[in-house]
Amino acid sequence: MCGIVACRTSAPAVEFLLPALSRLEYRGYDSAGVALTARGRDALHTMRAVGRLAVLEDMVAMESPSPDLGIGIGHTRWATHGAVSEPNAHPHRDCGGAIAVVHNGIIDNADELRARLQSGGHRFSSEVDSEVIAHLVEEAYASCGSLVEAVRRAVHQLRGTWALAVTSANSAEVVLACYRSPLVVGSSETEHFAGSDMIAMIGRVAHVHVLQDGDIVELADHVSWTDMKGNQLTPRSPVTVDWDAEDAEIGVYEDFMEKEISEQPAVSARLLDRLLPGVANGLLWKNLALPSFRSIRFLACGSSLNAAAAAARVFRDVADIPARTIIASEFEEKVGGEVLTIAVSQSGETADIVSALRQVHGPVLLITNAPYSTLARGADAVIDCGSGPEIGVAATKTFTTQVIAGAALGLSAAAALGRSSGSEISQQALALAKVPDRLEAAHLTSFPVAHALAGELAQAPGFFFVSRGAGMPYATEGALKLKEITYRWCDAIPAGELKHGSISLIEDGTPVVVIDSGSPVRLHGAASEMATRGARIIRIGPEGSGAAFPVLADVEGPWGPLEGVLALQHLARSVAVALGRDCDKPRNLAKSVTVL
Ligand code: AGP
Numbered sequence: 001m002c003g004i005v006a007c008r009t010s011a012p013a014v015e016f017l018l019p020a021l022s023r024l025e026y027r028g029y030d031s032a033g034v035a036l037t038a039r040g041r042d043a044l045h046t047m048r049a050v051g052r053l054a055v056l057e058d059m060v061a062m063e064s065p066s067p068d069l070g071i072g073i074g075h076t077r078w079a080t081h082g083a084v085s086e087p088n089a090h091p092h093r094d095c096g097g098a099i100a101v102v103h104n105g106i107i108d109n110a111d112e113l114r115a116r117l118q119s120g121g122h123r124f125s126s127e128v129d130s131e132v133i134a135h136l137v138e139e140a141y142a143s144c145g146s147l148v149e150a151v152r153r154a155v156h157q158l159r160g161t162w163a164l165a166v167t168s169a170n171s172a173e174v175v176l177a178c179y180r181s182p183l184v185v186g187s188s189e190t191e192h193f194a195g196s197d198m199i200a201m202i203g204r205v206a207h208v209h210v211l212q213d214g215d216i217v218e219l220a221d222h223v224s225w226t227d228m229k230g231n232q233l234t235p236r237s238p239v240t241v242d243w244d245a246e247d248a249e250i251g252v253y254e255d256f257m258e259k260e261i262s263e264q265p266a267v268s269a270r271l272l273d274r275l276l277p278g279v280a281n282g283l284l285w286k287n288l289a290l291p292s293f294r295s296i297r298f299l300a301c302g303s304s305l306n307a308a309a310a311a312a313r314v315f316r317d318v319a320d321i322p323a324r325t326i327i328a329s330e331f332e333e334k335v336g337g338e339v340l341t342i343a344v345s346q347s348g349e350t351a352d353i354v355s356a357l358r359q360v361h362g363p364v365l366l367i368t369n370a371p372y373s374t375l376a377r378g379a380d381a382v383i384d385c386g387s388g389p390e391i392g393v394a395a396t397k398t399f400t401t402q403v404i405a406g407a408a409l410g411l412s413a414a415a416a417l418g419r420s421s422g423s424e425i426s427q428q429a430l431a432l433a434k435v436p437d438r439l440e441a442a443h444l445t446s447f448p449v450a451h452a453l454a455g456e457l458a459q460a461p462g463f464f465f466v467s468r469g470a471g472m473p474y475a476t477e478g479a480l481k482l483k484e485i486t487y488r489w490c491d492a493i494p495a496g497e498l499k500h501g502s503i504s505l506i507e508d509g510t511p512v513v514v515i516d517s518g519s520p521v522r523l524h525g526a527a528s529e530m531a532t533r534g535a536r537i538i539r540i541g542p543e544g545s546g547a548a549f550p551v552l553a554d555v556e557g558p559w560g561p562l563e564g565v566l567a568l569q570h571l572a573r574s575v576a577v578a579l580g581r582d583c584d585k586p587r588n589l590a591k592s593v594t595v596l
Contacts (some may be wrong), residue, residue, distance in 0.1 A: 001078040002090070002104040003027035004183070006165035006174045006194040008219045009298075013072030014026045014060055016193060017411035018053070020200035021074050023248050025053050026198060026591040028586075031089035032056040035100035036069035037426065039172035041152060044100050045069055048089040052585070064567025072174060073165040074096025075102035078590040080111070082127030089274070092131040094138030095123050095504045097195035098169040099147075101137065103130035105181040106595060113157060113268040118437070133158070137166055142411055146293050148218045151175040152230060155216070161594070163196060163211075173220040176211065181594060182349055182374060184208040184215055192219040198372075199389045203245045207238035210372045228544045239372050247388045255304050257392035257485070261569045264400045265440035267387045271401050272433060274386065275408040279429045282416030284408060288381040290363050293340035295322040299360075300344040301352050301593070303377065303395035303480060304402060305461030309473035310559050311367075311406020317558040318428060319414035329596070331356035346390065347592040348373025355596055367405050382489070383409065393591045394485050395498055397568050399477060407559040431557045442551035442566035449549055450567065453538065454574035457511055462489040464505075464512040464535075465568075466526060468500065478513055478568030485576040485583040495526035508534035513571070516541040516552055517561045521527075538571075540564045 003024025009014045017034050033056065034046030049055040053076060062366060075090035082088040091100035110129030113136065118124065122135040136154035137147070141580045144150055147168050155162065155177050163181035163495045167174045176183055176194050176546070193201050194217075198208050205373040211217060213226045215236070216396030225233040253259035278284030296315055298308035308325045315323035328343075329352040339479050341364045345354050348370035356362060366379035369387045385401035411428050414420040457463075463482055467475035472494055479490035495518075506512070512535040514527050527537050540561070541547030542554050549567035556562075576583040 001028055001080065001590050001592060003076040003196045003200070004074070004102045004104050004163055004165050005196070005200050006073045006167070006176065006219065007071070007103070007192065008174055008252065009070045009191040011070060012065070012067045013070050014065060017072050017206065018057055018060065020195055021076050021106065021200070023052055023199045023391070024196055025076050026393060028076050028453060028590045029053065029075045029585050030084040031077045031086070032074070032076045032119055033089045033091050034060070034072055034074040035091040036065055036169060037167055037169055037172070037343065038066075038068045038070055041069070042169050043379040044093070044097065044169045046091055046093065046100060048091070050084055050086055050089065053063070058456050070173060071102060071167055073102045073167050073174060080106060080595050081129045082452050087126045088128050090130060092126060092128065092134045094134045096138070099134055099137050099166065100168070101130065101134045101166045103133055104163045104594070105179075107132060107158055107162065108160035126525045127218070133166075141168070147171045147173055148175045148226070149230070151177055152216055152226070152228065155179070156228065165194060167318055168224060172220055173534065174483070176217040176219070178211040178215060179213045180354065180374060182285060183211040185211065185219070185223065187223055190221070192223055194219065197368060198239070198241050199243065199248055201241055202243050202248050203388070205241060207240055209236040209238055212236060212377065214218040236534035243389055248391065254577070255392065255584045257394055257396060257573050260392050260396045261566065261573065262389055262443060263388070264397045264566065265436045265443065267401055268404055268439055269395050269436035270438065271386055271404055272408070275405065276429060276433060277466050279408050279412045279432070280415055280422065280426045282412050284412035285416040288365060290340060290365060290381060293362070294338040296340045296342055298323065298325040298342045298344060299328045299353055299356050300325065302479055303348055303399045304344040304346060306477040306480065307399050309476070310403045310470070310562070311344070311410060313470055313560065314407045314410030314558045315413065318420050318425070319410055319417060320419045321413065323335055328352040328356045331359065333359040338362070342367065343375055343379065344402055345375055346370070346385070346402070348375040348394055349592045349594050350375075351483060351594045351596050367402055369401070393586055393589050394583065396482055400565060403559055403562055404432065404435060407557065410558070438553055438563045439566060442563040445551050446549055446567040446570040450570035450574040453548070453571065454578040457571075457575050458578035460488065460509065462505075462510070464502070465490065465515070466495050466512055466523070467493040467515040467524055468495050468518025470556065470558065471515040471564070474517075474564050474568065475513075475515050477565060478515070478572070481569055481572040482575065484589060485572055485586045486579055487581065487587065488575075495523045498526055499529065503530065503533065506530050506535045507534045510534065511536045511537050511538060513568070514539045515561055515564050516545070516547065517556065540567045
């Protein structure tokens with residue numbers, strides 16, 4: 001859940017570390033820190049600060065570290081063990097302050113290791129699990145005198161998950177290690193860089209190598225790869241960094257969320273250019289070469305779960321395959337047999353899914369925006385959503401591309417398995433091809449409407465989102481989006497269910513966002529029951545229908561009213577902005593949830 005970076009460069013290390021940390025801030029923003037050193041320097045210059053990265057940047061500007069400090073490690077934290085405080089911020093150091101460690105992951109046996117180390121005289125200065133690593137490296141270094149060997153001996157004693165970068169005042173190098181936590185490394189000429197995500201390396205290297213579980217990489221004059229036993233490895237195959245610096249910059253937008261909302265038509269068009277040629281002929285599905293199965297279960301969390309619900313409907317309705325969604329953290333393997341598991345995760349790192357998949361024995365297909373992630377490495381087949389970096393914590397473009405990828409797969413499966421007529425699939429493929437234009441129109445229409453409503457809606461303590469059938473995944477997504485960035489309570493309810501309890505919460509002015517879908521009679525009946533009781537109805541409906549957001553297509557595809565998500569995202573963002581919230585970095589949240 002934290003971001004780690006490291007480098008060994010001829011320029012000041014902070015020139016890489018700080019911008020790289022800023023790109024990884026989506027992974028956590030409670031506190032941040034760096035440790036710097038140089039060849040022949042017998043000390044580490046460590047700076048740590050509580051709060052956003054900007055606080056650390058100010059500290060670095062004030063302390064103005066020596067420009068020859070070209071070796072460094074850095075961290076941006078999302079607290080799990082221990083409060084948000086300077087002593088708990090990374091890098092963590094050994095007793096003598098000569099070894100520094102940044103860590104992402106959880107050390108399950110930290111208490112046990114801490115007790116042993118303390119009884120051996122080690123002095124701890126934080127509450128966090130990660131600090132044990134610094135002391136384990138210190139202990140091993142005292143007997144072997146090699147940083148890479150000391151890290152190897154240290155990780156042998158760990159249980160849990162880790163991506164580590166370790167440096168020391170005495171050895172002019174950085175050692176990286178990983179186990180079930182992401183880490184990539186890249187080099188240009190004589191300079192070496194590492195980070196939790198390739199976004200950290202944009203503009204520095206053309207290719208990265210993704211560490212695999214148990215890899216230990218030494219960044220010295222040369223880069224050397226070894227395994228846990230010390231055997232030499234050839235570097236993992238290179239992966240092209242195909243993101244531009246611009247992809248990770250805010251540009252003309254007020255925040256990343258606004259930028260990412262507006263990118264949806266373009267990223268959807270790009271994805272469809274790649275997937276549509278394999279839909280009507282079934283090749284997209286056939287080329288995955290998955291074994292036969294009788295039913296599908298989607299495993300996902302949060303927005304990805306909502307996208308999975310929209311995709312599952314396509315498999316059910318068009319491919320006639322039983323398909324259901326399961327909250328990954330609630331998963332328990334009960335059924336054996338011929339089940340295909342489709343995991344949906346933008347980050348590819350979500351611990352709840354990683355953990356659920358450990359119980360799965362059958363084939364796994366992954367829909368993700370991170371095709372080199374932990375989940376991708378364990379899947380039998382991967383569909384890359386190719387949305388580019390999504391930096392705002394709230395999923396926007398990754399949600400939309402997940403729905404599109406899921407819909408394309410569902411249609412292609414129907415064609416491949418002969419479950420629907422060729423003409424029906426072609427018709428649906430044509431409707432899918434129109435989605436980017438519809439998203440663009442919905443974006444242009446929704447932005448001013450949401451802006452105009454925001455001031456009034458910001459006063460409301462809570463919101464309902466109501467729909468039916470294929471509209472429900474979007475109602476749920478609208479509620480999630482609004483609650484995560486405005487901190488207002490939000491509930492998504494099928495229209496028919498309101499009268500069974502929730503309607504008692506409706507008061508004068510309670511905003512109810514109605515997404516037209518399913519049976520209009522029932523939906524409009526429910527809306528009018530709520531309006532009668534004082535609800536403020538905000539409808540997302542077709543053009544010419546009198547809806548506040550007239551953005552939906554007249555006839556929706558089996559994936560439901562996807563265009564409506566633009567209205568929902570703009571609404572959430574506009575209310576958050578009106579309330580003065582930071583919609584890119586909402587409180588208590590991080591984008592990549594790598595803890596259970
Ligand atoms: C969405 O806005 C949230 N930030 C969150 O619900 C997210 O979708 C969830 O944590 C799942 O993440 P994943 O897609 O990376 O697995």
